Amino acid sequence: MEIGVLFFLFFFALKVLSQDTLAPLRIDCGSETSYDTGDGILWDTDSDFVKTGQNVRLSNGNLSAERQISTLRYFPEQNKNCYSLPAVAQKRYFIRAVFCYGNYDGLSRPPSFGLEFDGNKWTTVSNSTAEPQHYELVYTSGGDFISVCLARTLDKQYPYISALELWPLSDDMYATMGQDRAWTLSYRYNYGATESIMGYPQDKYNRKWQPMILQGTKAVHASFASINRLTTEYPPDLAIFDAIEAPDPASSMTFSFETNGSATFKYIVLYFLETRFLNENETRAFDLYILGGTYITTISPRYQIFTGFEVDTESIGLSDEDIRIQLLPTINTTLPPIISAIEIYASTRPLVTTRTSQDDLEGLQAFVKTFEQLQGWSGDPCLPSDTTWPWISRQGHYPPRVTSINLTGYGLSGHLPYFGQMQALEIIDFGNNSLNGPIPEFLGKLPHLKLLILSNNDFSGYIPKSITSNKQLKFDVHGNCHVIKRESSASTFGLPIGLLSFILVVVAFVYFLGPKKPMPSEEVTATEGGGWDDGHVQSMPQEERVSEDANPESPIQKSQR
DSSP, X not given: OHHHHHHHHHHHHHHHHHHHHTSOEEEETTOSSOEEOSSSOEEEOSTTTOSSOEEEEOOGGGOXXXXXXXXXXXXXXXXXXXXXXXXXXXXXXXXXXXXXOTTTTSSSOOOEEEEEETTEEEEEEEOOSSSOEEEEEEEEOSSSEEEEEEEEOSTTOOOEESEEEEEEOOTTTTTTSOTTSOEEEEEEEEETOSSOEESTTTSTTXXXXXXXXXXTOEEEEOSSSOOEEOOSSOOOHHHHHEEEEOSSTTOOEEEEEOOTTOOSOEEEEEEEOBOSOOOTTOOBOEEEEETTTEEEEEEOOBBTEEEEEEEETTTTTOOOSSEEEEEEXXXXXXXXXXXXXXXXXXXXXXXXXXXXXXXXHHHHHHHHHHOGXXXXXXXXXXXXXXXXXXXXXXXXXXXXXXEEEEOTTSOOEEOOOOOTTOTTOOEEEOOSSEEEEEOOGGGGGOTTOOEEEOOSSEEEEEOOHHHHTOTTOEEEOTTOTEEESSOBOGGGTTOBHHHHHHHHXXXXXXXXXXXXXXXXXXXXXXXXXXXXESSSXXXXXXXOOOOGGGSOOOXXXXXXX
């Protein structure tokens, strides 16, 4: 019985862990504590997701009804600061980043900065209003974490963030939305409504729906309280019960949407519901046209049955800077066109596949933080490839690992920072700088390191044994005047171990192979030469000489061949 209980608890724990992996993540940036707002999902502090930045609480005059935007975290030190969000590979997520400036710095000048995800550009944040700004993204994770980064792009303008949310989406949502790109929200309207839907729990996928009534249209509301769904996007019922319709059966409805000059592809989802029961002599039907008059389909909404229709402009060969949608009544319809809601997303550029691993990113950030000479680079390994730091090389598939660092001649000074987590490194070149202090032990423990160049610096002390004993590693430390090439032992008064060993071997050789003192019972005669004569001519062994030339070949000499 006890064994059965243990097995049950074991598998229950596994189930809970698997659920937690796909649970929504809500981060109140800048908050000192985690808390529950009563909707069943915890708001976490950001201390476990980012390692840089400073917390700020807005003054009482700037506090909002939303607790999450009463605090923020800002980043005055590094050019790039990244949140690492746990995820599941090949899982699609809805991501929201929230920014509320609140004049936290007293400058009355909101900063402008870049927002990135996994090395891809998301948007430029520049909050000129007192209201919070929300940026939303649909993205398929490529690994076990998603990196959301804030990049300083202007001098003395420091990035900040108020909240960050990550929600896993159902696998059947937005089924034809291409996964080789991410999709940024352009518009999400709840037609016919007068109040906003502010995400969870009204929308279980945390989407915000803005109320909208177009001029010249009529707002209508469903005459029932329950619906059947034929769509997999799962919009909240409140967004479907409200709708707008054209003023009469002969009128069409036209919707125009600006997309800020973006010529990328669009993903459009339109939602329809017949809001009232139709008599036998009533019909409602209209044609859907997209962009420059391209016919898509004919829509006939059904009573109490909610339907959605998706349009991927890439799949139908259309791309335009702005979007134009028309609902035109068919010839025999007796009722005007109607629509309940709409979502419009614009695709990003094709996703980069050169995202740096988290361990490598932390190691590289250590360089930037330690050496002021590197802080002028606008590039970052978490940014797109055209802005990548030029002094690293990466290999592999996803995520690739940093395999070499070449910082020769960069004018670096000071001690080397720890970057032992960068386990894929094969080549390190720090030659021709002014680096000082001891040579770090961890360098010789990097499992794949093959070449280490530390020449022409100001390092001091002994070369660590992890380097000298590493048979796969070639290293060069010439030009460091204070580096001792061989380790010493305190019991030998500073003599190198190799030289001491050689002397001991010579002494032993002389002792065992030289003439031996005769036993008392033996008859011996002293000669003029002062030697011993036992009836044979004895010759004294030649004096052994100990010199530097007799030493075994040093590791440095070996590495320079």
